[in-house]
Amino acid sequence: xxxxxxxxxxxxxxxxxxxxxxxxxxxxxxxxxxxxxxxxxxxxxxxxxxxxxxxxxxxxxxxxxxxxxxxxxxxxxxxxxxxxxxxxxxxxxxxxxxxxxxxxxxxxxxxxxxxxxxxxxxxxxxxxxxxxxxxxxxxxxxxxxxxxxxxxxxx
Numbered sequence: 001x002x003x004x005x006x007x008x009x010x011x012x013x014x015x016x017x018x019x020x021x022x023x024x025x026x027x028x029x030x031x032x033x034x035x036x037x038x039x040x041x042x043x044x045x046x047x048x049x050x051x052x053x054x055x056x057x058x059x060x061x062x063x064x065x066x067x068x069x070x071x072x073x074x075x076x077x078x079x080x081x082x083x084x085x086x087x088x089x090x091x092x093x094x095x096x097x098x099x100x101x102x103x104x105x106x107x108x109x110x111x112x113x114x115x116x117x118x119x120x121x122x123x124x125x126x127x128x129x130x131x132x133x134x135x136x137x138x139x140x141x142x143x144x145x146x147x148x149x150x151x152x153x154x155x
Contacts, residue, residue: 009098010124013037013076015033017143019058021033021053021054021146025053027052027151028053028147030057030060030144031142031143031146032064032143046147047060048150048154050155061143062077063120069124073125074125075126076129078131079129080132085130087114088117093116136153
């Protein structure tokens with residue numbers, strides 16, 4: 001946070017994300033829903049790539065959602081991806097300290113996307129929420145539907 005700014009002066013938003021892949025690798029889609037509870041504003045967006053992996057699509061959904069924010073915010077991030085949530089909340093700082101290597105000294109997969117997420121998380125206060133996929137969570141279900149539809153656009 002910048003000098004003189006605190007978390008209470010930032011808007012709070014809810015970011016719901018999901019990624020999907022038909023084959024892994026294969027054509028993939030990502031989607032996000034961004035809600036501003038105080039104003040009721042809602043932004044939904046999805047996209048796809050012809051040759052990718054599910055994990056890349058999960059990461060890209062978060063990147064696209066955070067990139068859509070026009071100013072530093074308190075972000076309640078909802079995802080069904082343990083890879084994304086644990087990566088951001090537990091693993092990323094250790095990877096950076098080791099020069100983007102895992103504990104077993106292997107290169108971190110999707111390093112470029114993780115580095116982009118690292119830059120974005122420096123701008124925002126993130127709070128992480130895991131939601132069970134395909135369990136009836138309305139926004140997660142909608143993100144899943146949007147991501148799957150995006151796959152069709154790149155086949």
